[in-house]
Amino acid sequence: MPYSFDWSSILRAWPYLLDGLGMTAFLVVVAMAGGIVLGTGLALARTFGPKPLAVAAAGYVNFFRSIPLILTIFWVFFLVPVVLRAITGDPYLTVGPIWSALAAFILAESAYYCEIIRAGIGSVRRDQLRAAQALGLTGFQSMLHVVLPQAFRNMAPSLVNQSVALLKDTSLVYVISLTDFLGAASAIGQRDGRMVELYLFAAAVYLALCSLGVWAVGRLQSTRSRHA
């Protein structure tokens, strides 16, 4: 007998799934903001920093890019409470999975964002920096007002691309039992014995969201090539 579909449990579990989707959105937005800020710092350190700092930043980036994200999540999940207990002296301190997941994503994604931002900074002409100096801007001011605005415009498509990858990666919080969208779909699927419908639905939702990102990248690229 072929499988008989029953999609009604998705309708009944709608509020729960929406909560999960909210958690996914929260993780994506915070990790994206944190990752871009930290990634910009790393990229500046790699490009303009003194030698030891540049080497340290490069080491950081290569380290996080060579280990699986799941392993980073485990590291943070187990290590952070131990470190915080040592610092605060409170032996019963616990850190929720949300904060562990966020810290892991920011640490790991900043390595990926760093490489994109570095390429973006590399695409700004050196004359721009000289001109900024000639105008009497300090190093910090010329970065903030001259180099970074142009760099970010050049790398907007890649940044969106990486954020789509981040959206897909957030589903990995499954391994520390944090209920994001996939976790919610999984829980409902197991409860109702409707894993087929729930996983297919989850795949469709992720596909729709990522397609939106891909479409945005296409838009950004075509507007850029029109202005160029």
Added chain:
Amino acid sequence: MDYNWDWLILFKQSVTGEGLYGVMLLKGLGWTLVISLASWIVALALGIALGVGRTLPNRWVRWPVTVYVHVFRNTPLLVQLFLWYFVVPELLPPAWGDAIKQMDSTLEQLLAVLLCLTLYTAAKAAEQVRTGIESVAAGQRQAGTALGLSTLGLYKHVLLPQALRIVIPPLTSDFMNVFKNSAVALTIGLMELTGMSREISEFSAHPFEAFTAATLAYMLITLAVVWLMRTIEVRTRVPGLLGA
């Protein structure tokens, strides 16, 4: 920090009776290598075929390939794994589904992981190959056609020999990603390197030694991949190209 580091933990017997913790870790490493290399080899071949398919003039080939690549690149790997492992056996004809469910559980997990990683990686590789083919100067395609080459001859003698060499650097990161992505296997119970280090951390109460060992193993794998691809890149360099 009041954490007791004890590196000798890897040489102690597991409380589960599975042997030394270090040996368990090596078994995990073995799984990671087997899964990743097997998936990568098939995915590379499939990816080249699909990448070519995306650039062919025939739209009955181009369209399905484009849809495949889009779908597999834009859903989370974990969701794809769950689809292969939990969903597909239910949707197959019942006799087949039952046969899969009665398999040895490790074999069942292995099949799902291999299928999942291969098809996911092939979609990524196809995109790189397509970009490579498109980056070969358009004049070369026209010159080949003017010489009277068939489509097959054009790809075999003009486009692919150049495109495949151009895409070696981007393929390096795809190759590295296979090893990292293989960690998702732990979610369906296949104990590869990350899963094994997690298990050891629970049984031995020494999480950081286990995670450090796994981290070092992944870093070694990355170094090996970078070295291998670099060697291939130097050997096959296209004379006269700047990036090569």
